[in-house]
Amino acid sequence: MELTNTILSLFPKLNDAKGKDGINILEHCQQMTIPEGTTIFHQGDQCLNYLLVISGSVKVITRAENGREIVLYHITSGGSCVLTTSCLISSEDYPAEGVTETDVLALAIPKPVFEQYMGESKAFRKQVFHSYGDRLIKLITLVEEISFAKLDIRLAKFLLEHGSVNTPIRTTHQVLATELGSAREVISRQLKEFENKGWVKLSRGKIEITNHDALATLLPLTKSFK
Amino acid sequence: MELTNTILSLFPKLNDAKGKDGINILEHCQQMTIPEGTTIFHQGDQCLNYLLVISGSVKVITRAENGREIVLYHITSGGSCVLTTSCLISSEDYPAEGVTETDVLALAIPKPVFEQYMGESKAFRKQVFHSYGDRLIKLITLVEEISFAKLDIRLAKFLLEHGSVNTPIRTTHQVLATELGSAREVISRQLKEFENKGWVKLSRGKIEITNHDALATLLPLTKSFK
DNA sequence: AGCGTTAAGTGATAATGTCACTTAAAACGC
DNA sequence: GCGTTTTAAGTGACATTATCACTTAACGCT
Numbered sequence: 001m002e003l004t005n006t007i008l009s010l011f012p013k014l015n016d017a018k019g020k021d022g023i024n025i026l027e028h029c030q031q032m033t034i035p036e037g038t039t040i041f042h043q044g045d046q047c048l049n050y051l052l053v054i055s056g057s058v059k060v061i062t063r064a065e066n067g068r069e070i071v072l073y074h075i076t077s078g079g080s081c082v083l084t085t086s087c088l089i090s091s092e093d094y095p096a097e098g099v100t101e102t103d104v105l106a107l108a109i110p111k112p113v114f115e116q117y118m119g120e121s122k123a124f125r126k127q128v129f130h131s132y133g134d135r136l137i138k139l140i141t142l143v144e145e146i147s148f149a150k151l152d153i154r155l156a157k158f159l160l161e162h163g164s165v166n167t168p169i170r171t172t173h174q175v176l177a178t179e180l181g182s183a184r185e186v187i188s189r190q191l192k193e194f195e196n197k198g199w200v201k202l203s204r205g206k207i208e209i210t211n212h213d214a215l216a217t218l219l220p221l222t223k224s225f226k
Numbered sequence: 227m228e229l230t231n232t233i234l235s236l237f238p239k240l241n242d243a244k245g246k247d248g249i250n251i252l253e254h255c256q257q258m259t260i261p262e263g264t265t266i267f268h269q270g271d272q273c274l275n276y277l278l279v280i281s282g283s284v285k286v287i288t289r290a291e292n293g294r295e296i297v298l299y300h301i302t303s304g305g306s307c308v309l310t311t312s313c314l315i316s317s318e319d320y321p322a323e324g325v326t327e328t329d330v331l332a333l334a335i336p337k338p339v340f341e342q343y344m345g346e347s348k349a350f351r352k353q354v355f356h357s358y359g360d361r362l363i364k365l366i367t368l369v370e371e372i373s374f375a376k377l378d379i380r381l382a383k384f385l386l387e388h389g390s391v392n393t394p395i396r397t398t399h400q401v402l403a404t405e406l407g408s409a410r411e412v413i414s415r416q417l418k419e420f421e422n423k424g425w426v427k428l429s430r431g432k433i434e435i436t437n438h439d440a441l442a443t444l445l446p447l448t449k450s451f452k
Numbered sequence: 453a454g455c456g457t458t459a460a461g462t463g464a465t466a467a468t469g470t471c472a473c474t475t476a477a478a479a480c481g482c
Numbered sequence: 483g484c485g486t487t488t489t490a491a492g493t494g495a496c497a498t499t500a501t502c503a504c505t506t507a508a509c510g511c512t
Contacts, residue, residue, distance in 0.1 A: 140288060147296050411493085
């Protein structure tokens with residue numbers, strides 16, 4: 001079946017995730033389609049499924065009292081929601097909120113099935129742990145960037161990762177600010193500076209990169225940039 | 227045995243962590259004593275054991291190129307090092323460094339034993355997952371605090387959590403700066419302000435809280451403060 | 453074309469970080 | 483005990499980022 005192949009290419013480990021009964025875990029999953037803009041979890045929620053994202057994107061954010069937000073990470077094709085997983089087990093409150101950024105196709109593994117396969121399939125455990133490790137590393141990298149990296153550098157990095165000379169970035173300054181944990185005005189000013197230098201061209205809801213190399217010279221030649 | 231009881235009181239789940247052979251996981255562990263100031267892991271290390279901390283404290287930090295550091299979290303009695311665990315499985319580079327802050331007594335579970343019990347003991351899995359969830363939540367909270375909370379509030383919170391009117395805090399401004407991801411000068415000035423208001427009394431290497439309630443009024447009445 | 457909505461710009465000010473120092477306290481060596 | 487070294491803390495000037503209270507501009511709709 002076509003979908004099954006897609007799933008297996010995204011989560012190769014699942015292929016080997018067979019229980020004692022020899023039944024592949026995929027037989028116990030349920031597909032879900034979630035429309036854009038849905039809050040799939042927020043602080044204090046209980047969670048009854050282990051979620052694997054087949055297509056689309058979920059952003060995980062945390063919010064300050066004054067309404068400022070910061071994106072912690074995105075869950076895209078092949079990712080799983082470790083935060084809800086952790087809540088499957090530890091049931092602590094988690095201080096974050098997950099919102100679909102696009103329509104999302106996900107695979108839901110019910111809690112009892114999840115627990116069964118965690119015990120029975122080493123491959124499945126590996127899959128789950130891998131996701132955890134990824135998130136931890138992403139979060140640590142985020143802390144590092146927020147604490148140490150200057151905003152112009154982080155902004156340049158974001159622009160280069162999300163656009164190029166002939167593919168403009170379609171987003172608002174507000175979204176960028178949330179993505180980088182800054183304030184809209186700060187982003188606007190920084191972008192304006194880039195524009196004054198002739199590195200980008202701005203218009204409402206759109207940022208065009210006009211000088212890729214100049215932007216790239218801002219970036220440090222370190223681990224954090226690939 | 228006395229030590230075993232200590233261990234079990236710290237990690238109650240381990241008591242139930244028996245393999246198929248009925249042998250408790252504790253039989254396969256090895257005790258380690260690690261002197262203060264030892265770097266137990268740093269970026270790129272491989273790790274061959276799952277580490278449980280029995281006594282003492284390990285700080286996990288990340289460092290900027292310019293030498294500034296920030297403490298990500300501490301592993302104390304009853305904690306385990308999920309970062310090395312994640313590297314037990316996923317073997318990605320982790321962007322952090324672990325240093326013992328005191329002499330540390332730890333239990334090392336060799337990788338094969340770890341994997342065996344992960345498969346065989348639900349209790350052990352719970353224990354491991356719980357640690358993971360804790361860390362994720364701590365890191366998310368840290369991101370939130372760094373991004374949104376003002377420094378005076380974070381500093382006040384730290385002071386109240388680590389000292390009281392008759393138990394002064396013995397530490398340097400530099401250590402505090404690292405703990406809060408700020409710069410020494412900023413901490414010094416902020417502390418000086420507190421001193422001018424009569425809330426604390428400063429001397430070299432020591433901070434005495436003289437007005438607990440005044441400090442406490444800075445803190446917001448939210449989730450992040452208990 | 454006019455209106456409401458959303459995106460972006462602006463100036464003033466506050467908070468925090470950075471740099472290049474100075475000053476002061478403790479620790480060490482003899 | 484006293485000078486020397488090391489470490490901790492203080493200081494002023496300046497850069498960066500955040501916040502606030504707006505204004506201006508672009509777009510989508512009827």
